[in-house]
Amino acid sequence: MTFLTGVAVDALLSGPDTRRWEGRRDKAMLALAVKTGLRVSDLTGLDRGDIPLGEGAAVRCEGKGRKHRAVPLNRGVQELLRSWLDERSGKNGAPLFCTRTGRRLTRDAVAQRLSVRIRTAAETCPTLFGKRVHPHVLRHSCAMPLLQAGVDTTVIALRLGHAGVRSTDAYVHADMSIREQALARTAPTTARPGHHQPTDKVLAFLDRL
Template sequence: MTRSNPFPSLLRAFFQEWLVEQRSASVHTIRSYRDTWRLLLRFIAERKGGGVARVALADISADEVRAFLHHTEHGRGSTIGTRNCRLAAIRSFFSFVADRNPEYVAQCAEVLTVPLKREPTSAPCYLEPAEVEAILAQPDRSTVAGMRDHALLSFLYNSGARIQEALDLCPDAIRFDAPHCARLNGKGRKERICPLWPETVTLIEKLLERQPRAPDERIFVNRYGKPLGASGVRFKLAAYVDEAAKAVPSLRSKHVTPHSFRHATAVHLVAAGVDITVIRSWLGHVSLDTTNHYAQANLETKRKALEQVGAPAASNVPPSWKRDASLMEWLDTL
């Protein structure tokens, strides 16, 4: 490393000093930023024709960042949301560099002006109660793996937890006595308490009888006793959905992921008439606007609201503007 290429030391300081020590970023944020910089450095090194070790700070221009984002979306087939997450990681680094090394402020300012890309907002795809039941019926509960999958999916639907929140669950985070509940650690290390059905607690208790775990060990593990990963859960869930679609054909048109159970929980709570602020606390949303998104998704709730309003009564009386002949005559002159 030479003084002419301060980039390696700046990147190391960004991760070790800024993210870890000063910002106390979560391990998930650090890994996400790490993956972004791995991809970006390999992308630039390939375009420059040298190795990653030869990439300098001057090589990471605003044009290179735009090219990388275009490659992320169109070359790698990532979503706009993923593209924006990559840009957020890059922006964070250049904001750090601008504060630490003012001599690079012009380059940093150019990169920081690269805009986020707006994506269309669509109604969340959620599961109907019959579809949830069909999926939950698929795991073979005579095996430990089947018991684990059934308990995990039931917990996702009961709690509305994000997949990583569920996979991080330990026995000491569950109250097995009434009133049953679970303590979840969500985004931003925000803790919340979610009520649990007795049936869900029973499923977890039976799983722990077959596969005992220490109070601080994760409940949902693989055959080797290692914590499950989100990718593994998605793979198993896809197989269950394919089987469930034979009984409930509507599942064939839906892209079902572990997060779909979170959507289902929110929409079903709205349909049950639960106050929207309670649902926000249940799901751990920061903004009420996020929770309101689910209130717009349930077609049955909209239909019931429409039935309460009723259709307007027909009237043979023309509106006032049509009864005013002088107004009509004046409009004809325009």
């Protein structure tokens, strides 16, 4: 499972040139995607009226199976969206993210904009160099930090709009695999003199991954 680290997400969101209309749109759109875990179909289907801000701010969307859900928005995303909504004039039924001519962005358009922004982010985050990142990776990049922070998988499933926790189990397995790989890099391959088991400090670090 591919997901972006916190450093990579920061590089991605700091890349768009907010002096340009497209940069402001892309920054708001990518921040919303990576902080809420919306599917790309949810993202492109959003209208202006689907983002009530202020107290209890959330994004309302209709996911798979025509199930409706509301995903809370943190303060940073709220600020970006408030600025974008002020700039993106129109009725509540108008698409939230659109082209300059007002047409709703397609799935392919979102993927293309993400590809452009990943190339820019790679200039400050070398781990992204040459990496192909599709929109679903942003969904994974929302889920993994929640899991690593100790959020219950049931809560993550509700946030992502999963039909059940079985879909969320993939993140648990991915997280365990990462821990095992990190532990393997610190463990001795043979019992040679001078090689030691991981220290308590190393093990504590692994627990924070």
